Amino acid sequence: MKPEKMGSPNQGIKCVVNTCHYYMSGDHCCAQQIEVQLKNAHDTQKTDCATFIPEGQSKY
Ligand code: SF4
Numbered sequence: 078m079k080p081e082k083m084g085s086p087n088q089g090i091k092c093v094v095n096t097c098h099y100y101m102s103g104d105h106c107c108a109q110q111i112e113v114q115l116k117n118a119h120d121t122q123k124t125d126c127a128t129f130i131p132e133g134q135s136k137y
Contacts, residue, residue, distance in 0.1 A: 080128060081109040098130040 082098065086105030094100055099108040111128040118124045 079130070080111070083107045083109055087111075092126070094126070094129060096132050097126075098132050098134065099128065100132070 080099075084107070086101050086103070086107055087109065090106040090108075090111065091104050092100060092106040093104050095102075097106075099106050099111075101107045108128055111126055113124055114127045115123055115125070
């Protein structure tokens with residue numbers, strides 16, 4: 078799933094991953110939607126954003 082990159086921040090998300098294709102300055106994410114994994118995670122460090130794409134790259 079590669080969500081659309083919007084022209085404005087997704088107001089429901091704060092993200093500091095400034096190396097992501099979807100990152101916007103001010104710690105915003107401009108992906109229309111994101112997916113977070115991992116099922117059955119028991120602490121914060123076991124979760125991550127599966128929508129992440131390295132800046133300047135595309136998976137597709
Ligand atoms: S897609 Fe995920 S990692 Fe990338 S800016 Fe949005 S929330 Fe952050």
